[in-house]
Amino acid sequence: MGDQAVQAGGAQGALAQDFVRFAVQAGVLRFGEFKTKAGRMSPYFFNAGLFDDGAKLGRLAQFYAQALLASGIAFDMVFGPAYKGIPLAATVAVELARLGHNVPFAYNRKEAKDHGEGGTLVGAPLAGRVLIIDDVMSAGTAARESIALIRAAGATPHAMAIALDRQEKATENGRDVDHSAVQYVRGTLGMQVCAIARLADLLQYLSASEGGQQMSEHHARVLAYRQRYGVED
Template sequence: MSARRISAMSSAVKRKYVCDTKKNISIDSLILKLHDVNVLKLGEYKLKCGMMSPFYIDLRVLVSHPALMNEVSGLIYEQMQEKKLEFDLLCGVPYTALPLATIISSTHELPMLIRRKENKDYGTKRLVEGSFCNGDTCLIIEDTVTTGSSILETAEVLIKEGLKVTDAIVVMDREQGGVEMLASKGIRLHPIISMSKLLDVLRVGERIEAQTVQNVSKFGLDNNTFSPKDENDSIFPTIKKPRLEQKLELSYADRAKLPNIHPLASKLLRIMDEKQSNLCLSADVISGEEVLQLADSLGPQICMLKTHVEFLKRCPVSFTQRLQALAEKHNFLIFDDHNFADTENTVKDHYEGGLYYISSWSHIVSAHAVPGLVKGLSDVGKPLGRGCLLRAEMSTQGSLATGEYTKAVIKMAEEQSDFVIGFICGSKITERPEFIHMTPGVQMEAGGHELAQQYTTPEDVIHNKCSDVIIVGRGVLQAPDRLKAVESYRKEGWDAYTKRISQSGQ
């Protein structure tokens, strides 16, 4: 708030602010209350920007719940104070944000403007109602942001009237590029609730299923609408409209040739293309000899063999050498799913030495997103040409590896892409084609079992969720005919991939 406005505030208003901030309104509690009144709607909804969305944020219902509307307005006011925003006037984007702005204006005696959505053909014919001076700064309040277009439209009208717009507050950010778009136009957006926060709270509160979280999160990642090269607008460039058709997708072979791809990721993609297999066999057995038998008999059908070497109870001395030879013979990579999760020095020692000298024979290892851990692994593995998969999501029911955690994993991978080649995840989580997405918990029939492992089908994982590699264990190991089963999974996974590629860009 500007110095002029602060000096004009009465002591009574200042005392009211102190009382308001002591309420300590809980975001988590508010999210649950918003869910109670059906603010989050699941289904198929057309958004203002034209895209079809699997969910809709409907804050219009707040007008029928005055106590909740007051609580949301209180949070908006707290955001103003917390961010120390400077402004002379408020303006709520019509129509949903108008009552929120009105409550704040009335409660805290802050001047407000009303922006009309349509021109009047009578009276003053003004698009902006209220008293203001040329050069005044107006703070915009909005209910929900997807692309940022509604805020930009309101800002354009205000700017044409001689006002300045530097900041906006939004109750709900769908995290689809609105913050970046507005920032590129000189408007700082201050969200109160992010979509990932909403999903996390509802999932922990058992209001929605893990699959819903994955679907909604994937939609947001796949439909980011920000384009920094937009042009041809007198005041603000035109917002890029998301393509309603599917994006043109690179094949495995084309991705293998990318200039910035890790050599090991490139090798894996070439193997997948040559063998027409995106199947990783999870050799979850306790005998080293059985692992070797699986590698030899099923190796021609797979692109990768996943081991858990520390779980082997019977392991011949020559195990790793023989496994390496079979990998060369049948052209597959070895992935020891160790799930490193410790301090930098500890994982270095474990990876380089320990009982199994994992770095000496396993092309790929897995790790959790622990600060410093990837560097420790990289110091050992990078000189050997090894790679790492970060666990971004888990297939067990109730997993907390979602939302903000997954975003942090992606950021970690991008910062250390000279060693991290991809992710263990439930679906595609980044559009960067140099990263490999591998999904466990795959069977021919979707469902779960007594240990809360959630299974999805090859078709769902590769075609619908756009992952790259299916990881199959029980579906093959428990089959009466393992060779027949592995060929069935290889074919299903490859068919789903070819179908996805053929439909790309149509």
């Protein structure tokens, strides 16, 4: 994709609200009590693995592609980190091509092959400005692994696209820090991040929902969680 004015961050407004509504209706965004990798009890959980049929995955790819085009982030190819990132990046590459932005696509294996083409990389050679596509970022560990792999291949890890920015404090050595994983990737690793929606968009959806008392209770719990663990934009 050619250079455009960079507009880092999540896609706002109607697109984000449509995505949150879609994720809730698809059962991918759920409410209750869920333990996070950081050991926190979260009142909501986003599981992109539940985009588990062709229609859902195709619609998800549309959201990614629309958010990317709206962000203005320029990139030369897409990369899907194993395992969840592989179908995400593949379907987004198809949707981008449908919209007139055909770019190469690659992904990695967890284990290197010792036959055939060998190695851990599959697809187009890594080159130019690489966009990494994944579902969410918790600690930034997967991002660092992908970045190292891309740099080792002689390409530039340029940006990341994720479905949901949880906007909460990351943990380092078991302790909360004052930045989120997304802020770490932007500020420390120097990469742009495009999120289809953020926790703020989820809160807006819950506050405006016509789901009555139940949605009001979800909103109160998610808001309390953000007040405790959230980060400043």
